[in-house]
Amino acid sequence: MNPAYFLTGTDTEIGKTFITCALLHHAAQRGIRAAGVKPVAAGTDADGRNDDVENIRAASTVALADDILNPYCFSAAIAPHIAASEEGRRIEFATIQSACRQAMQQADLVIIEGVGGFRVPLGGDGDSADLAVALALPVILVVGMRLGCINHALLTVEAIAARGLTLAGWVANRIDPAMARFDENMATLQALLPAPLLGVVPHNPAGGSAGAAAFLQFPAA
Numbered sequence: 647m648n649p650a651y652f653l654t655g656t657d658t659e660i661g662k663t664f665i666t667c668a669l670l671h672h673a674a675q676r677g678i679r680a681a682g683v684k685p686v687a688a689g690t691d692a693d694g695r696n697d698d699v700e701n702i703r704a705a706s707t708v709a710l711a712d713d714i715l716n717p718y719c720f721s722a723a724i725a726p727h728i729a730a731s732e733e734g735r736r737i738e739f740a741t742i743q744s745a746c747r748q749a750m751q752q753a754d755l756v757i758i759e760g761v762g763g764f765r766v767p768l769g770g771d772g773d774s775a776d777l778a779v780a781l782a783l784p785v786i787l788v789v790g791m792r793l794g795c796i797n798h799a800l801l802t803v804e805a806i807a808a809r810g811l812t813l814a815g816w817v818a819n820r821i822d823p824a825m826a827r828f829d830e831n832m833a834t835l836q837a838l839l840p841a842p843l844l845g846v847v848p849h850n851p852a853g854g855s856a857g858a859a860a861f862l863q864f865p866a867a
């Protein structure tokens with residue numbers, strides 16, 4: 647089976663999809679056939695499309711079938727267990743595991759984007775941390791650089807370690823370009839997070855997520 651990573655973040659809307667795409671572009675720029683998977687998406691447009699799924703599809707160099715790329719998609723942009731319940735559906739980890747296995751057979755590198763932060767409920771099979779355990783993959787943590795991220799990052803690494811998962815590395819993503827004491831916050835995170843820093847991605851890098859790839863060092867040196 648080819649390498650894959652479970653990508654999580656310090657919260658929702660902090661750049662998990664953006665960094666997933668940047669990692670996929672980083673791989674593609676090095677001739678690695680890479681694909682992203684978004685097991686659970688919430689929020690669709692009038693055509694039934696989800697932005698995360700479409701961005702990940704566009705950044706992937708291996709075209710996965712729709713049900714592998716995105717096994718579960720719900721209409722409302724809300725917590726997915728609530729969306730699933732409202733739609734009378736159940737998120738099955740076995741279905742997601744099967745999709746991820748197939749992706750890992752088809753692509754040389756697979757990045758699996760979680761949903762929201764690390765402990766988002768997904769229904770009867772568990773939460774997104776349980777999903778990471780079920781997939782038994784190393785984790786990449788995206789830290790959305792804004793006030794409050796130190797606490798969120800530390801709680802997340804604690805939850806990752808408590809489950810016996812490996813933290814492969816973390817990415818600092820500058821979602822708030824006006825963050826006060828950015829350098830001091832970075833120094834604190836580097837001192838406290840027990841994994842390599844895979845890159846510091848600026849706010850609005852030229853070229854979008856493809857341009858952001860230039861700021862990544864992956865795998866860690």
Ligand SMILES: Nc1ncnc2c1ncn2[C@@H]1O[C@H](COP(=O)(O)OP(=O)(O)OP(=O)(O)O)[C@@H](O)[C@H]1O
Nearest residue numbers: 655658659660661662663664762820847848849850
């Ligand atoms: N470095 C950055 N510079 C500028 N904008 C960014 C950056 N990273 C992310 N964004 C923007 O912030 C928004 C949220 O990012 P993104 O959709 O990747 O978050 P997410 O963590 O995947 O959210 P979700 O929990 O909904 O999956 C998007 O509009 C994205 O383009």
Ligand SMILES: C[C@H](N)[C@H](N)CCCCCC(=O)O
Nearest residue numbers: 658688689723724725762766
């Ligand atoms: C719809 C949104 N963009 C995400 N996909 C879902 C975020 C769920 C967060 C749930 C929570 O932690 O409260």
Ligand SMILES: [Mg+2]
Nearest residue numbers: 662663698759
């Ligand atoms: Mg996303």
